[in-house]
Amino acid sequence: MTLAESAEVVGALRRARRKQRVSAIHWVGALYQVYIVGLLAIVAVTLASGAIGDDRVSAATLVDVRAHGPAVLGTILALAVFMGLRSGSRGGPLALEQADVRHVLLSPVDRGVALRGPAWRQLRFLCFASAAVGATAGQLALRRLPGNPAEWMAVGALFGVAVVGVGFGSALVSAGTGLKAWLATLGGGLLVAWSVADVFDKAPTAPATFAGRLAIWPLRTDPLGLVGLAAALVLVAAGMRLVAGTSLEAAERRTALVGQLRFAVTLQDLRTVLVLRRQLAQEKPRSRPWIPAMRRSPRFVVWQRGLRSVARWPASRLVRVLVLAAVAGLAIRGAWSGTTPLVLLAGLALWVAALDAAEPLGQEIDHPGRTDAFPMERGELFLRHLPVVALVSIVTGLLAGVVALVPVGTHVPAAVALLVGAVAGLLAGCGAVVSVVQGAPEAVDMLAMSTPEIAGTRTVFRTVWPPGMAVLGTLPLLAARRRARRAGPASAQRRGQRGPAPARGGRAPGRVGPPPRRHPPVDQDRRGADVAHQGHRAPGRRARGRRGPRGRGAGRVEAHRPPGQGRRARSRQEADRQATAAGQAEAQARRARPRVPRWHQRQAHGAEEGPEPMSNDVPALRATGLTKTYDDLVALHPLDLTVGAGQSVALIGHNGSGKSTFLRMAAGLLDPTDGELEIHGFELSDVEARATTSFLPDDPVLYDDLSLREHAEYISRLHGGAGFDDYAESLCERLGLTERIDDLPSRFSRGLRQKTSIVLALVRPFSLLLVDEPFVGLDQPGKGVLLELLDEVAADGAATLVATHDPAYVDRVQRSIALRDGEVVFDGKASVDQVLGLVGG
Numbered sequence: 001m002t003l004a005e006s007a008e009v010v011g012a013l014r015r016a017r018r019k020q021r022v023s024a025i026h027w028v029g030a031l032y033q034v035y036i037v038g039l040l041a042i043v044a045v046t047l048a049s050g051a052i053g054d055d056r057v058s059a060a061t062l063v064d065v066r067a068h069g070p071a072v073l074g075t076i077l078a079l080a081v082f083m084g085l086r087s088g089s090r091g092g093p094l095a096l097e098q099a100d101v102r103h104v105l106l107s108p109v110d111r112g113v114a115l116r117g118p119a120w121r122q123l124r125f126l127c128f129a130s131a132a133v134g135a136t137a138g139q140l141a142l143r144r145l146p147g148n149p150a151e152w153m154a155v156g157a158l159f160g161v162a163v164v165g166v167g168f169g170s171a172l173v174s175a176g177t178g179l180k181a182w183l184a185t186l187g188g189g190l191l192v193a194w195s196v197a198d199v200f201d202k203a204p205t206a207p208a209t210f211a212g213r214l215a216i217w218p219l220r221t222d223p224l225g226l227v228g229l230a231a232a233l234v235l236v237a238a239g240m241r242l243v244a245g246t247s248l249e250a251a252e253r254r255t256a257l258v259g260q261l262r263f264a265v266t267l268q269d270l271r272t273v274l275v276l277r278r279q280l281a282q283e284k285p286r287s288r289p290w291i292p293a294m295r296r297s298p299r300f301v302v303w304q305r306g307l308r309s310v311a312r313w314p315a316s317r318l319v320r321v322l323v324l325a326a327v328a329g330l331a332i333r334g335a336w337s338g339t340t341p342l343v344l345l346a347g348l349a350l351w352v353a354a355l356d357a358a359e360p361l362g363q364e365i366d367h368p369g370r371t372d373a374f375p376m377e378r379g380e381l382f383l384r385h386l387p388v389v390a391l392v393s394i395v396t397g398l399l400a401g402v403v404a405l406v407p408v409g410t411h412v413p414a415a416v417a418l419l420v421g422a423v424a425g426l427l428a429g430c431g432a433v434v435s436v437v438q439g440a441p442e443a444v445d446m447l448a449m450s451t452p453e454i455a456g457t458r459t460v461f462r463t464v465w466p467p468g469m470a471v472l473g474t475l476p477l478l479a480a481r482r483r484a485r486r487a488g489p490a491s492a493q494r495r496g497q498r499g500p501a502p503a504r505g506g507r508a509p510g511r512v513g514p515p516p517r518r519h520p521p522v523d524q525d526r527r528g529a530d531v532a533h534q535g536h537r538a539p540g541r542r543a544r545g546r547r548g549p550r551g552r553g554a555g556r557v558e559a560h561r562p563p564g565q566g567r568r569a570r571s572r573q574e575a576d577r578q579a580t581a582a583g584q585a586e587a588q589a590r591r592a593r594p595r596v597p598r599w600h601q602r603q604a605h606g607a608e609e610g611p612e613p614m615s616n617d618v619p620a621l622r623a624t625g626l627t628k629t630y631d632d633l634v635a636l637h638p639l640d641l642t643v644g645a646g647q648s649v650a651l652i653g654h655n656g657s658g659k660s661t662f663l664r665m666a667a668g669l670l671d672p673t674d675g676e677l678e679i680h681g682f683e684l685s686d687v688e689a690r691a692t693t694s695f696l697p698d699d700p701v702l703y704d705d706l707s708l709r710e711h712a713e714y715i716s717r718l719h720g721g722a723g724f725d726d727y728a729e730s731l732c733e734r735l736g737l738t739e740r741i742d743d744l745p746s747r748f749s750r751g752l753r754q755k756t757s758i759v760l761a762l763v764r765p766f767s768l769l770l771v772d773e774p775f776v777g778l779d780q781p782g783k784g785v786l787l788e789l790l791d792e793v794a795a796d797g798a799a800t801l802v803a804t805h806d807p808a809y810v811d812r813v814q815r816s817i818a819l820r821d822g823e824v825v826f827d828g829k830a831s832v833d834q835v836l837g838l839v840g841g
Contacts, residue, residue: 006109009717013104014117016710057144065145066219071199073159074212077228078195080167081208082188088174089184091250094118094243101252102701103760106668107718108691112244119172119243123236126164134160147218158229159215165232166211172239175246249671284631285312302381306360306388317356324353325396329403332420335474336404336412336481343478347471350397350424354432354470357392361385362436382437389429397425397473416480424473431469438466618681620645620768620799621666625675628661628822635661636822638675643801645680645767648794650810651803652835653819659803660698662819663772666801667695679768691719694766698773700757704746708737708756711745712763719764728763734785735759750777758786762793769793771802787812807835 057065087093096105096118104114138156142149174184197203211228213220289311313321331346364381401421404412412420621643628636636658643649651659664670665677668684679689702711712732713724732738735755740748745756754777761769771790775783791812794800802809810816810830818826818835826834 005720006113009109009714010104010114010117012717013706013714016706016714056146062145062219066216068199069216069219070212070225071195071206071209072212073215074206074208074210075192075195075199077163077166077211078188078192078206078208080163081170082185082192084167084170085174085179085184085188086181088171088176089179089181091247091254092175093168093171094122094175094246094251094254096251096255097703098252098255098701099703101248101255101669102695102697103715104718105248105251106690106693106695107715107764108687108720109718110244110687111246112241115243115246116240119240123164123168126168127161130160130164131157132160134158142218145219151218155215155217159211162211162214162228162232165236166228169232169235169237169239172243173235175250176239176242177245178247247671248669252669283314283316285309286314288312300384302384303388306385309360309363310357310388310392313356321353321356321396322399324349325399326403328353328397328400328424329417329421332400332404332417332474332477333410333412335477336416337410340478343474344471346400346474347424347428347469348467350393350400350428350473351431351435351467351470353396354389354393354425354428355435357389357396357429358385358432358436361389361433365436386433389433390426393425393429393432394422395425397421397423397428400425412477413480413484416477420474420477420480423476424470427473428467428470431466434469435466618645619643619678620647620680621801622678623662623666623675624677626662626665626672626677627674628658628665628670629673634822636665639822639824641817641824643768643799646794646797646799647815648790648800648813649802650813650816650830651801651819652805652807652810652816652830653803656821657819658822659819660772661822663695663770663801663803667693667770669695691765692767694761694764694769696757696761696769696771696774698776700745700750700753702745702753702756704744707742707744708732708759709741711756712759715760716763719766721764728759731759731762731789734789735782751779751782754778755782758789762789767798769798769800769802771800771804773803773805775804775806807832810835 084093094115096115100114100118105111134156135153136156137160138152138154139149141156142152145152170188173179191206191208194203195206195208198206198209207227210224211231212225213222214225214228217225289308290313291311328346328349331342331349334342335346361382364378364385398418398421401412401417401419404421405414405417411417619642621641623639623641626636626639626641627634639662651662653659661670665672666679666684668690677684679693682689706714709724712728716723716725716728729738729741732741735758737752737755737759740752745753748756754774758774761771769790774786774790778786787809790800790802794813800813802813810832815828816826816830816835817824818830
């Protein structure tokens, strides 16, 4: 199909589905949702504004923001690129419906046309959300920093859009080019490491730092700040051009998991969310633990089971926990410096890390039937898992404490850092256990049936309490900070006073004086103590406090640096090189081969005379050295197989023999590990191959918002047919679907959904029919009709390849191919007795 035809058919589908969705939305419910979201947003912004305060930062802090702010903000952009590359290498970022993968992407429409629509819609939503978050961050920043409110909100929104653009564009480019996961991790990780090193002045200016300058334009306008927006535009454009190269195997796997993930999030089922997220990231335990078990027959069996689980963490999980510990440590440092809201970030990071530590406990909860067979009560079993959770969580908290006390810049005293890390880590483990044990909400709950305000409050408390326990663990930090300020030799200054404190007792201006007496604003406390990591100490000695423990920064000199100094000269380089790699992978020119004639053309499709069939010298299917492996599991050994044009073949074998794997590869849903597979002489990636291949799966994949008639019309038009015509109506009549022709398949039983799938497979033109276990779920009349339809398809000259366990079907075909453990063990005309031996053996 041409681009115009593809756009017309796909557009018709989207309009029909949009009409169905809109008709199911009541305007009162929509307004209520808007009201709730708006109310929560206002409350969140108000609370955040109150926590941050309204007092302006000191001149020295303003210098720090100008000097280091772009690098810090650039690290956020680098993380977006890293996450985008990783997501794209795993099949993201598009969350397609499974029906779209099966029907639209396997049809001869242009895949770019089919995928760009969902990509634009997803990008549009993300840009809107990021712009709102960025504008809110700008509104909060203007409370502490000088500048025009409109400018802060505008640059915040633009920076948010740039972050989403580079992340989403990187994901599209990674998915479209088939970037390997290890390469995506390496490239993105190097970019993040470069940005982090730039924050501490340990490396030349990172590319993302230039983009970070956009977010502080009200303080210092730099045209290079537009580099981030330019990179976002280039990456998005390149990603939209390459989106047609998205792997169907990765897309279908991601589609199924994302759908379940969204449902689990809706139910607040955190345990299911964690399991699905690990499956989405293809995160599997190591077959060999990092540390071998010390005893084969341990005394504490449950503890040993938990430790073995931790010892088998994959490298990605170890890195994630270490990164979360570092984030928590940096947040603790920031909270000690005066930014109190960062305790929320510290607690949340430790809680997320503790969820990995609670994995053994979660596996026990997931399988109550298994734990009920253990010779102990389930409660006792769960309690024995707690020490391992506590141990891992405390170690993670101590790592965060080590990061907080590293003597670089403004750090936390060692005793405070380690104590806070241990306590916060322990409470984070408790919160993780609560999250895993409580599971999803009850299906029938009296509170859930009450007013939305009461039910919503309960849901919020249920969701917030587990991570809130970790945040409570950081309270010793705030208490220690308060005591250190009272005891430290900081100068007394009134609330809202700016600039260096006047000398007291004959001291020279710039020296540190007595501590403030009243609740000072957050950054006001830093005026004499927190600027020291960028200032200069008095030569030859360090001043100490008069009483109590030495305050942070005691004896340091407050040296205000003029703007533009204190940071090395940066070389101005263009950051467009991020898009250079994406531009090199342009889409290949469309092949100039003639289209394969569609042999399975019926008069009901508007063809009085079918096209001339292709020469029998060109096989319908040819596999050469075809292999499929999953890690160390070989699902299909090197396979050489040819199915002639118009030949009817039965594919037989026991469960796990490789039948479904082979059919799904032939349909284009699985990527071969090695070897070649051609359909009528065309590669699987060619649109001609999709135009001539119809796949009838064993699991019906249908749209929930299209009727049976709309399904048939849409699928027929996707493949160049006339839509819902006499032949489609005849199929529905023969399968007993006439009375349900205008019903939604979401209301069908398993058998009716299977019959609908049969209609969709046959209503379109094809010359090769792939069928996987078609008789599952069908009643006896339905099986008889399907056998008649398969005979008619073969009589019309189309090749059929049917995987089945029904030995009687081999009498109706010309050839039988038996697989066993991924290898061909029989190829030829088989009897029923032979099939029984092959399948059973």
